[in-house]
Amino acid sequence: MAVHITLPESRKKSAAPDAPKHLVTPGDVITTDTGYMRGHGTYMDDDKLKASLAGVVERVNKLICVQPLKTRYNGEIGDVVVGRVTEVGQRRWRVDVNSRLDAVLMLSAVNLPGGELRRRSAEDELMMREYLVEGDLISAEVQAIFHDGALSLHTRSLKYGKLAQGLMVQVSPSLVKRRKTHFHNLPCGASVILGNNGYVWICPTVDDEKVESSGGYEQDLEPVPSTDREVIARLRNCILSLATHKLMLYDTSVLYAYEASRQYQVKDLLQPDIAEKVADDTRQRLQMESG
Amino acid sequence: MSSTLGVLSDAERLFIVHGVQDDLRSDGRACEDYRHVQVETDVVSNTSGSARLRLGNTDILVGVKAEMGEPDPGRPKEGKLEFFVDCSANASPEFEGRGGEELAIEVSNALQRIFNSRSTLDLTALCIIPEGQCWVLYVDVLVLECGGNLFDAVSLAVKAALFNTRIPTVVVTADDEGQQEIELSDDPYDVKRLDVDNVPLIVTLSKIGHRHVVDASWEEELCSLARLTVGVTQKGTIAGLNKEGSGSLDPESIYEMIESGKKVGMVLNSRLKEALEKEENSKREKIGFLG
C-alpha cells in the first residue's frame, strides 16, 4: 500500500532562455510586405500580415505561418492517427481524433474481415456494428480533408484497423515529432503508435504475421502476461512525464526515457519529482548525442 | 478533451480488468496504491479556512466560511455544518449549466453521510448562545478538474480545509436587563481552531473483475459496476458507508472491501495529518495556482 501526500513545490524556472528569434503574440505585425502568403496562425488587416497565435514564425518560401505551442490536431493527408469511434452512422463511422470536428471513416475506406477488396453490400452496412461500435479505438491514416476541415480516414492497409488490448494516453499533438513511421516495435518489449493527433497507443508487441491473417479486425482477448504489462505501464508513465516536461515524442526519446526510468519502480514514476528526473535525464542524453 | 467522452472499447476494458487481477494496474500501481496527492491550505484569503488538493488529475478547492446563524431547534446547543458542492464547468463541459448538479448532490450527500455522526466534529464548540446564536460553517467544495476518484479527493480537501479553519473568538456579555450581546474579538490572531482528529476520509473501493482497487482512475471507474465509499477515521472506525453503481456485490467481498478500506483509510488519515503539520511548521511561501 502506497500513499504519498506532499506539499506542492514551486516550479523550477529554467534560467530565462533567449527568446526565439521571431516570437509573436496575437495582433503582432509580422510583415507589411504584401509579397507573402498568409499561412496558419496569421491574418491580413490593412495590408499588414498579423499573427493570430502566440508562437514562433516559420517561413517556407513565400508562406508564413505561426506555430503555436499547443493546439487541437490539424490534420494533414498521410498522417497516422489513433482515434475513438463516437458514432455509427449511415455507411460511415464518426471518429474522435482530437481535431476540431470528428473525423469520418467511410465504410468503403475499411478492409473488411477476410481482407479481400470487394464492393460493400447492403449486408455490410447492417453489419457495421459488428466491426466497430462506439468507444472502439482504431489506428488509421488521413485520406482527405473536407472543405469544413473535417478529416476523412482510411484503414486500407493491414497495419491500420481496430486496436486490441493496450492503453491510450493523450498528449498535445505538437509534441509528436513527424517521422517516417509512427509504428514502433520497441526493443523493450512493447509496441507504440505515436499518433500525429497526440493519441498514443501502447500495446503488447504485435506479431505481424498474425495481423495479416486477421485483416486487422480480429482481436486477441487472451490475458496479457505480467511482464508485458509492466513494460506497458512503464512506457505509459515515461511518455506522460516526457509530455509534462515538454519533450518531443519519437522512438528514441521514448526509449531513452524508458531506460532512464529503469532504476525506479513503475509506480514511483507517478511522483512528480521522479517523473521530472526521468525527463531531465532523457533530455540530457538526447542533447549529448545531438551535439 | 475527449476524456469527457467516457467510453472505452471492450478490449481496453479487458486489459484493465486483467491488470487488476494481476495486481498491476495500467499505471504500474498495485490495487491498494494511491496516486500522488498534493495539498496546500490557506489559498483563498477571504475564507475562514481553505485548501486546494490535487489527486492525480483531480483538482479540488475547498473554502470554509464561518457565519453566525440560529441553531436547529432540535439541537439548541450546537453549531451547524453545511456542505455545498459545485462541479464547475472548468472541470468538464458536461458540467455546464445544471449539468454538474446531479454529481454535486451525490458528493454532498456522501460528505453529509460521513459527517452525520456527532463524534465526528465537536459541534458544541460552535455554540455561541444556546438556542440563540451559533456558528454555521459553510463548507463549499469546488471541483476544478476531474480525473477519477472524486469522492476521496473531496473528503481529503474538506478535512484539510477544516484543519485550516480559524473561527474568531467571541465574548458574550449580558447587560443589566439580561440582554446578551456578542462581541467579536478584534485581534486577528485571537482565534479558535477545530479539532479534526475524528473527521473521516472517504476511501472508495471499486470492484473490478473479482478484485477491488482504491483510487480508481477515470478509465478504471468505467470498468467498475459497483463501488463502496467508506468513511474511515484516523482510529479506523467506519464512519459512513455506501454502495454505489449499478452492480451488486456478494457479502464476502463487502467484508473484504470494508477491511481494506479501513486499512488504507488509516494510512491516508495519518499521511494527511503529517503533511498538514509539516506545512504549518514550515514558513513556506504559498504557491496556490501560480506554482
Place this chain on the structure above:
Amino acid sequence: MAGLEIISDQGYRIDGRRSSELRKVCARMGVFTQADGSAYIEQGNTKALATVYGPHEVRKGRGKIQHDRAVVNCQFSMATFSTGERKSRPKGDRRSQEMSMHLRQTFEAVIVTELFPRSQIDIYVQILQADGGNYCACVNAATLAVIDAGIPMKDYVCACTAGFIQDSPLLDISYVEESAGAPFLTVAMMPKSEQIVLLEMNSRLHADNMEKVLDLATQGCKDVFAVLDRHVRDHVSESHALMTAS
C-alpha cells in the same frame, strides 16, 4: 462616505496605490492538463481561473451549429466562498448570466471564428476570490486561456476599470472603492489595434469627466496588456526552448 477616506490627503488610496496605478498582476498559463487551454490570474486580491475547451464538435444542441463559423460559448461563475459574504449560488443568477453574455460578445469579436465552421469553443471562467474588477479579471484570464489553447485571435483583449471618486479618476477599482458608490467604467479593448470591445457604466457621471475616466481606463488596459504580453512571451519562449532542446 463617512469615516472612510478613499483617497488620503497625500493622494494615496486605501491599499496604498496612486490614483493611476494598477494592482499587482500575476498570471499563469496552462494550469490544468485536461482542458485545451487554461490560465489563472491574480489582480490584487481578485483571483480568476479560465479554461477553454475546443474548438470541438457540437455535442449538445446540434441546432446551434453555424455553417460558416465556430460558436463561442461562455459561462461565468463565482465560487460560493469568493465574496465577503457567502453567495448561495455560484451561477445562474441574473448578474452571472449577464456576465456570461458580455464575455461571449467580447470573445466573438476577437476570436477568428470563421476558421472553424460547424464547431464550438467553450470558455469557462470562475472567480475564486472577488475584490472588485471581477469582469476584468475574467476577460484577462480568458484571453490567456484562449492563447494557451492555440485558438487564433485577432488581438489580445484586456479589460480594466476606472472610477471617478472625490473629483479624481481612479484606475483599477477595488471592492471597497466599488462599494463607495462612486461611478465606474469597465472597458475591454484590443490594445494593439486600440479598439474598444466593451464599455459599460451603470451609474451617473458628468459628461465632462467621461473623457478623463475613459482615457485612464484605456491606459489601464494597455498596462494590463504589457504585463500579459510579457507573461505570454516568457511562457512561449520557455516552452519553445524545452521543445526544441530535444
Place this chain on the structure above:
Amino acid sequence: MPTDSRRVPGPQDSRSPHWYGKHATRQEGDTRPDGRGDHDLRPVYLHAGVVSQATGSAYIEMGQTKVIAAVYGPREIARREEFTMKGRLCCELKFATFACRRRRQHIQDNQEKDGALIVLQALEPAVCLDRFPKSQVDVYITVLQDDGSALAAAITCAAAGLADAGVMMYDIVAGCSVRQCGERQLLDPSVGEELSQEGESAEDHGMVTVGLLPSLNQVSALTLDGHLQQQTAVQAVKTCIGGCQGIYPILKDCLVTSTRKKIPALDPKSSHASTEGQNGQT
C-alpha cells in the same frame, strides 16, 4: 416528475411542537417499546397491484411505516438521448408532506434524492436491463408514513412493484435495516429507535440498510450512517442480510398471490376475490 415550485409552502418560521416535547427515553430492559426482541421484524403487510393505472404497483406496511410504489413502462426513450442497447431504470422517491413528524416540503430535497439513488442502485442489478433496449422503466415511490426503516421498505416495495409490472428480473430485492446502539443491534427499527440518542456516546452507533437479492445472495444496496468498528459493521451487515432473508418469503408469497389473481385459471378462489393481503408475521 416535474416538481411544482409555485405551490404555497407552509409558513417558514412555524415549527412542529414535537421539537419541544420530551423524547421518550427507553427504559432499560430486554424488550423494545413495542415488545419485540432485538432481532425481530415488525409485522409486514405487502400487497401488489394497488394502483390501477400503473403497469405494476405495490403497497407495504412494516409496523406503522407505509410505502406505496408505482411502476410505469417500459416506454420508449425520446430520440434526443444517446443510443443505448441497455434499458434505463428511473426512480423517484418522495416522502408525503405528512409522512414524518415535521412537515416535509413538496419539492424533493437532498435526502430524498439520496434515497432515490440508493433504491435505484438497489434495483438495477436485479432488472434485466439488456432486455429493454432503447426503453425506460419509471418507478415512483411515496412514503406515506415514516415510522422507521423507510428506505428498506421502499426497496422491498419497489421491487414488488417491478415484479408486478412484469418487468423481467434476475431476482427480487428485499430491504432491511439495523440500528446499532452500543452493543445492541435492533433489527427493523422504528422511528423512535432511529432517532433515539441512546448509544451516541458509545463507540458504536449507527444505522445500516441493506438491499439483498436473496436467491443470488448478492447485496445490491448498502448504506451505513454513524460510527462503527469494522467488526461491528460487518456484524450489522450480516444481521441485515438475515432480516432480508426473513422478508423474502413474504415477498414471494405476495407475488404468487397477485399473479394467481391475474390468471383466473390458476386461482380457484378467484370468484371470491378476496381482498385480504398477506399478513406475514415473523
